[in-house]
Every structure is written in C-alpha cells, then in structure tokens.
Amino acid sequence: MGYTYNIEYGNNYVIIKDIEDFDLSSTFDNGQCFRWNKTENDSYIGVAMNKTVEVYRDRCNLIIKNTDKKDFNDIWYRYFTLDVDYSKIKKVLSNDPFIKKSIEYSPGLRLLRQDFYETLISFILSSNNNIQRIKKIINNICMAAGNVITYENKNYYSFPDLQNLQKFTVEDFNDFGAGYRSKYLVNTIKSLCCEKPDLNMLENGSLQSARKSLQEYAGIGLKVADCILLYSGLRYDVFPADVWIRKIVCSYTNLKDCPEKIVEYAAQVYGDYAGFAQQYLFHYARFNL
DNA sequence: GACCAGGCTAACT
C-alpha cells in the first residue's frame, strides 16, 4: 500500500527526497485547513495533531522541521496523505476537460487528513463566513483553551479537545467572533461529549447514512457534512458544494444552481474521486473567477 | 450602505 519514499531522518527534522505532487501554497492556502500560515521564508508553520511543525521545499525535497522519525510515521505520513497516489487520481480525473484544466492550475495540491473533531468544529464555523475570519475565530478558540507549544521562541496553541471545548458558553464563542454559530457550537459540543459518533460507520457505511448522521448535529448541513468527511480523510466520494464550487460547476455544465443537483452530478461523473475533483476545482475557482 | 463570505435553521407554501 502506498509509496516508498527516500527519507532522511535528522535531528528534529525529516527530509522526504524527490517528492512529487506536494505544493505548499495550493495545499495549505486552499481552504481545507485553517491553522497553517506562510512565513517570511516561504515556509509554512502549522499547528495540527497537538504539534507544531514547519514545512518547506528545497527543490525536489520536502523538509519537515520540529519532528522526528516516530511522529513522521505515526502522524505526518497519514496527515499529508503520503499513501495516496496522486498521479493516478490526476490521470483518471483528467478525462474531464474542465477538471484537467483545474489540475494543470495546481498539480501539487494535496488533501490533508485532519483531526475529526477539529474539522467538525472548524467547518461549523465556516458557514456563510470567509476563510480569513474562520482562521481568526479558530485561533481565538485555541488561544483560550489549547495547549501551549513553543517553537523557536514563539508560542503556538493546539486545537482544544472536547473536554476543554465543553467549558465554553455561547457568550464565550461570541467573544471569539463566532457570531450566530455560537449556539450551534455549544449544542453540538454537548452532543459530541454525550455520545461519540461512530467513525467506522462514517468511513465505511453508505454515503447517505454518513451524511445523515452528521447532519443531526446543530450547524451541520449537506455542505459542511461533506467537508468534515473529506478533510478528516474519512472518505473521498463526497463533493462539498459551496458558493465557489456552485459558480464554477454551473459555468461548465447547464445545471441549475442547486447544491443537491450539483452533488448528484459530481457523484455520477467523478465517482470515488469526487472529493479530489472538488478540491482542484475549488482552488481554481477561488483564484480565477 | 450594499454586498459577500467554503450555509444552516426554521417557518412557511
């Protein structure tokens, strides 16, 4: 399964040599994640999985700083979907001329497998919101209840676990800037603490049942449910249809601007790779419409 | 001041 990479394990860093299909900007600045930021040196520093790491390219190599062999194998290999064969996915999806164009625009885009609960909370915050503001709200939440992680004399804050999220009130989330979504968060966090969702069912059950069970939570509709399933790496046969996706899909098909119809179309045309198709399209749309 | 942002909920026909 997956690839074998030529990897160098150093003192607090890991180098993946001659890596293909891994462009930093189109991976981190494409709206799937909210806790990665570009530095002055064109590297990216991210807080994920209770860790802070810095990632940068040196020609064909990818360097991950502030990590080691164990964390690379236990966490980052999976987080960065290094087991996924993007050349195969791109080849299949390129049968569709418009997806092909989007792939050519950002061929090094990757999906990330992020923490399920962080993804769930983050995308409740995403509704009728913009990426810049979503990042700000999430950062406020992390600063208020996350663990401090120091890296190169700067403090970073992990995404809080459910126990810590549970102590926040509607007023707290209002102070963080969540607006009318605050009550959804409090409600959903309480439900999640009370009974954990069945991740195995979400991953392996029918798509219909996975969506339906996520939509039981306050603040989660069809689009947010698909984002949660896709960006936590549970499944790739989803198609989050936000305003950008709706615009661009309607521009190259004669579909009406109706999310359910667009999702149905994507399932038929892109099948098990719909989630990847969506991500290439989204990135293209955001910077070209 | 209007419009928009990785939409959802509730209240209507």
Added chain:
DNA sequence: AGTTAGCATGGT
C-alpha cells in the same frame, strides 16, 4: 418537496 428570511461579523 421546494422556497425564503434571518442570522453575526468584518472586509471591499
């Protein structure tokens, strides 16, 4: 089942 107002906030 389909349609629509209302929703918090900050940027353009």
